[in-house]
Amino acid sequence: MSTPAAAAAGAKDESQIRQKRMIGEHFERLARARHDGRKVVYTFVPGNLTELIASFGMLSVLPEINALQSGMRGRSAAYIAEAEKSGHSEDVCTYVKCDIGMLRSGNIGPTGTKLPEPDLLLLSYTGCFTFMKWFELLREQYRCPVAMLHVPYQPDGVITPSMRAYVVDQLKNEVIPAMERVSGRRLDLDELTAQLARSAAAEDDLVAVWESARHRPSPIDGYFGGVYYVGPIFSAFRGSEEAVAYYRELRREVDARMAAGKGPATPDGTLAEERYRLVVEGPPNWTSFNDFWRMFTREGAVAVASTYTRVGGLYDTGFRHDASHPFETLADYCLGCYTNLGLPARVALLERYIREYHADGFIINSVKSCNSFSAGQLLMLRELERRTGRPGGFIESDLVDPRYFGKANIENRIQSYLQMVDARRHGGYA
Amino acid sequence: MKCGVGIDLGSTTTKAVLLDEHGEIVGQGITNSRSNYEVACAVAREEALTAARLSLLARALEQLPGEQRTRTAALAAALPEAFRFELYLDQLADLEGELRACVGQVKPDSLRHALEPALDEVIERMSRTAASLFDGSVARRSDFFRDLAGAAFMAAAEAVCAGGAVPFERLAGLFDRAVLDVETTMTRKPFDHVLRRAIARVTSQDAVAAPDAAGVVDLVLAAAAGTAIDEVAFVGTGYGRQTLPFPKECVRSEILCHGRGAHAAFPGTRTVLDIGGQDTKAIQVDESGVVTSFQMNDRCAAGCGRYLGYIADELGLGLHELGPLAMRAHRVIRVNSTCTVFAGAELRERLALGQRREDILAGLHRAMMLRAMSLLARSGGVHDQFTFTGGVCKNEMATKVLHDLVAEHYSPGTRVNIHPDSIYMGARGAALFALDDYRAGRGGAPAWREY
Ligand code: SF4
Numbered sequence: 001m002s003t004p005a006a007a008a009a010g011a012k013d014e015s016q017i018r019q020k021r022m023i024g025e026h027f028e029r030l031a032r033a034r035h036d037g038r039k040v041v042y043t044f045v046p047g048n049l050t051e052l053i054a055s056f057g058m059l060s061v062l063p064e065i066n067a068l069q070s071g072m073r074g075r076s077a078a079y080i081a082e083a084e085k086s087g088h089s090e091d092v093c094t095y096v097k098c099d100i101g102m103l104r105s106g107n108i109g110p111t112g113t114k115l116p117e118p119d120l121l122l123l124s125y126t127g128c129f130t131f132m133k134w135f136e137l138l139r140e141q142y143r144c145p146v147a148m149l150h151v152p153y154q155p156d157g158v159i160t161p162s163m164r165a166y167v168v169d170q171l172k173n174e175v176i177p178a179m180e181r182v183s184g185r186r187l188d189l190d191e192l193t194a195q196l197a198r199s200a201a202a203e204d205d206l207v208a209v210w211e212s213a214r215h216r217p218s219p220i221d222g223y224f225g226g227v228y229y230v231g232p233i234f235s236a237f238r239g240s241e242e243a244v245a246y247y248r249e250l251r252r253e254v255d256a257r258m259a260a261g262k263g264p265a266t267p268d269g270t271l272a273e274e275r276y277r278l279v280v281e282g283p284p285n286w287t288s289f290n291d292f293w294r295m296f297t298r299e300g301a302v303a304v305a306s307t308y309t310r311v312g313g314l315y316d317t318g319f320r321h322d323a324s325h326p327f328e329t330l331a332d333y334c335l336g337c338y339t340n341l342g343l344p345a346r347v348a349l350l351e352r353y354i355r356e357y358h359a360d361g362f363i364i365n366s367v368k369s370c371n372s373f374s375a376g377q378l379l380m381l382r383e384l385e386r387r388t389g390r391p392g393g394f395i396e397s398d399l400v401d402p403r404y405f406g407k408a409n410i411e412n413r414i415q416s417y418l419q420m421v422d423a424r425r426h427g428g429y430a
Numbered sequence: 431m432k433c434g435v436g437i438d439l440g441s442t443t444t445k446a447v448l449l450d451e452h453g454e455i456v457g458q459g460i461t462n463s464r465s466n467y468e469v470a471c472a473v474a475r476e477e478a479l480t481a482a483r484l485s486l487l488a489r490a491l492e493q494l495p496g497e498q499r500t501r502t503a504a505l506a507a508a509l510p511e512a513f514r515f516e517l518y519l520d521q522l523a524d525l526e527g528e529l530r531a532c533v534g535q536v537k538p539d540s541l542r543h544a545l546e547p548a549l550d551e552v553i554e555r556m557s558r559t560a561a562s563l564f565d566g567s568v569a570r571r572s573d574f575f576r577d578l579a580g581a582a583f584m585a586a587a588e589a590v591c592a593g594g595a596v597p598f599e600r601l602a603g604l605f606d607r608a609v610l611d612v613e614t615t616m617t618r619k620p621f622d623h624v625l626r627r628a629i630a631r632v633t634s635q636d637a638v639a640a641p642d643a644a645g646v647v648d649l650v651l652a653a654a655a656g657t658a659i660d661e662v663a664f665v666g667t668g669y670g671r672q673t674l675p676f677p678k679e680c681v682r683s684e685i686l687c688h689g690r691g692a693h694a695a696f697p698g699t700r701t702v703l704d705i706g707g708q709d710t711k712a713i714q715v716d717e718s719g720v721v722t723s724f725q726m727n728d729r730c731a732a733g734c735g736r737y738l739g740y741i742a743d744e745l746g747l748g749l750h751e752l753g754p755l756a757m758r759a760h761r762v763i764r765v766n767s768t769c770t771v772f773a774g775a776e777l778r779e780r781l782a783l784g785q786r787r788e789d790i791l792a793g794l795h796r797a798m799m800l801r802a803m804s805l806l807a808r809s810g811g812v813h814d815q816f817t818f819t820g821g822v823c824k825n826e827m828a829t830k831v832l833h834d835l836v837a838e839h840y841s842p843g844t845r846v847n848i849h850p851d852s853i854y855m856g857a858r859g860a861a862l863f864a865l866d867d868y869r870a871g872r873g874g875a876p877a878w879r880e881y
Contacts, residue, residue: 012806065739307644314841378808382810385723391722391723392723392727393806408726409726409728412683412684412685413726416685416721416724417685419682419683420686420720420721420722421681423686423721424720429690429719429720429862429866
């Protein structure tokens with residue numbers, strides 16, 4: 001997700017320039033944190049409690065985002081090698097190895113400044129077992145406190161009142177007290193609700209941006225472009241004034257594109273012709289991000305919706321941060337993470353996207369690092385084909401390990417898939 | 431005649447197929463891909479064109495009125511082999527030129543002086559035995575010039591070196607260098623030129639020399655005049671398809687081409703398995719041959735054709751010898767890894783454990799096909815009819831294991847099709863797409879380079 005500096009080339013939109021500035025300022029704040037006496041919380045994207053962290057005046061660091069940015073900047077191979085040297089096997093999630101490798105190489109962040117050590121490791125989503133192990137490793141390294149929020153799985157895609165109560169109870173009795181201890185402050189409920197209200201405003205605008213892709217041609221790419229759009233809201237900015245302003249601006253730009261009948265921005269400028277509309281499931285590959293994107297744009301394929309851009313919040317299924325129920329809304333947010341849904345709920349969501357966004361088909365990028373995403377994806381593929389009658393494509397790569405991105409192989413599969421969509425669209429051969 | 435051309439540029443071999451407007455095959459050509467894809471493509475196309483013209487000539491002679499047909503029958507029957515022989519002689523002449531150029535560069539002079547007469551004798555022996563490859567007295571194991579000439583060269587070199595005057599390896603080294611140049615330069619003579627020579631050769635033989643030889647030759651030449659081919663559309667596919675001199679719209683995915691080619695050969699096909707040198711594909715097609723789903727191996731080459739290549743190298747055998755040897759197994763040794771890189775190590779380790787070569791080979795074949803079964807399962811299973819294509823389907827052990835596994839995991843009644851020309855399926859599918867493009871007024875012209 002997030003916002004590698006200046007990666008989406010072509011003509012820069014105002015929102016992009018703004019986002020880049022926001023990121024730069026955030027890493028500067030982090031670099032000065034010790035000096036300014038600000039506390040630092042390391043936490044993960046799914047179920048992140050950004051508003052709560054900010055309400056204590058603390059700063060967030062998101063190791064996954066650092067890892068993916070290392071991937072985009074061509075550093076991950078060396079970091080992974082470093083981690084493997086210290087004994088991590090080839091099968092370990094490459095986000096973890098990339099982060100560990102970065103830490104062992106001086107912990108220099110994506111903008112070139114050194115990251116501060118954590119004062120608290122906040123694990124607010126336990127749906128992925130790897131997260132727990134990851135923080136176990138960081139705890140070894142930093143010897144700092146860990147706060148853990150156990151989040152029950154949603155096998156049926158429903159949050160029951162008891163699940164919510166269970167999470168709220170942990171928030172009140174474990175997570176918040178831990179944050180109070182680390183920050184030396186009491187919870188400021190007014191500040192928290194103000195943050196939550198701003199989150200909801202930004203979320204409204206983000207949903208409008210996502211849904212613009214229902215339009216033909218779609219003014220956005222909801223996967224490759226989409227990961228840039230969700231950058232601020234996935235990471236340290238949700239609940240901030242800056243995020244509200246960013247999403248307001250982004251929405252305005254996208255509306256203007258739509259009104260002008262323009263296609264999405266791509267690494268090579270505006271896409272001229274929309275030939276295929278696709279829904280994408282699974283995270284992107286970061287080490288060859290633009291190459292991967294071009295495999296789609298060269299064929300005129302646009303991702304109209306994706307599930308990966310929803311891992312930081314399923315706002316288009318109705319969820320909004322709700323300032324009037326601060327604890328319950330945080331609980332629902334943590335519980336509602338996309339990979340916390342059972343397979344039937346994931347299939348239903350993808351089916352909805354395929355229909356509502358008028359997709360010609362869907363592509364699954366199965367990454368070897370992430371079991372939360374990958375387990376069951378072939379079952380999902382068959383079930384989606386059966387329900388929608390639209391073809392699914394299957395490719396395999398990895399998050400940040402360049403060894404797992406077989407360019408020719410992936411390109412071959414994508415082209416084959418799109419040609420198959422074509423042949424079926426024309427109802428067979430002459 | 432108007433023809434659609436399909437070219438399948440594979441990692442090991444390049445194939446070309448010419449189809450007439452009804453989708454019937456008129457010519458096929460194949461060559462080693464080697465390192466120069468562009469030449470491989472030109473050679474395969476040239477071969478297919480030649481084959482097409484020969485088959486059109488045969489068709490034309492077949493359609494002559496009764497009496498004329500009878501008079502030309504003997505010549506018509508002998509002509510294709512005679513033609514191939516002439517082509518072989520042309521290439522042999524090229525090879526000779528290259529060999530002499532290579533030997534001329536050998537240092538020191540003393541070695542060169544020893545090699546030159548030895549080479550002369552090898553070349554002399556090769557020309558003497560060349561005819562036996564085309565007169566039916568010896569079964570040809572391959573149609574590739576490299577294989578035919580290579581076998582003849584090595585046999586001659588062994589005999590010449592038996593006296594110990596020159597080391598065999600030095601002579602063999604000359605061949606390796608020279609043949610590469612022959613393969614990567616295209617110096618084909620025009621069709622008519624070769625045809626006249628072939629006719630002359632056949633009619634000079636007693637058995638065929640007819641009382642009115644001149645009249646017969648005229649009939650054949652008249653028929654040959656009608657064999658001009660108009661290549662109206664091209665489609666390229668395969669591993670190296672991006673390197674073809676074709677515009678983008680003339681390049682198709684090999685998955686679609688293989689699916690369509692296999693379906694054209696066996697219209698009942700619903701599932702296709704293709705195991706090529708670099709990749710394995712499991713493809714599902716509908717009743718009109720349109721792909722509905724597919725899976726292929728990821729970047730790992732484990733279990734692809736290349737895997738058998740490594741095994742063959744490790745054992746010092748030819749690829750074609752693996753299957754028959756594995757068929758002699760007493761038992762199938764369980765092998766779990768089909769890692770291509772470690773294939774050799776796996777083999778050596780097991781040999782060191784005292785396991786029989788045949789039994790290990792049987793196990794390796796089974797492991798390879800199990801991997802293919804997993805891809806098939808992921809693509810949606812095996813549906814009747816099941817068509818197996820690609821280089822590996824020539825391997826009898828691989829096909830036997832496949833039959834067993836399909837019967838075991840799916841319906842025992844599943845029909846498994848293997849076409850003798852299965853290696854051409856991708857090119858055939860591509861040629862069908864070319865015909866579609868032609869009918870629809872689409873497609874573009876390749877930018878062929880002259881050789
Ligand atoms: S080393 Fe073996 S298993 Fe690994 S990628 Fe290569 S062929 Fe595959």
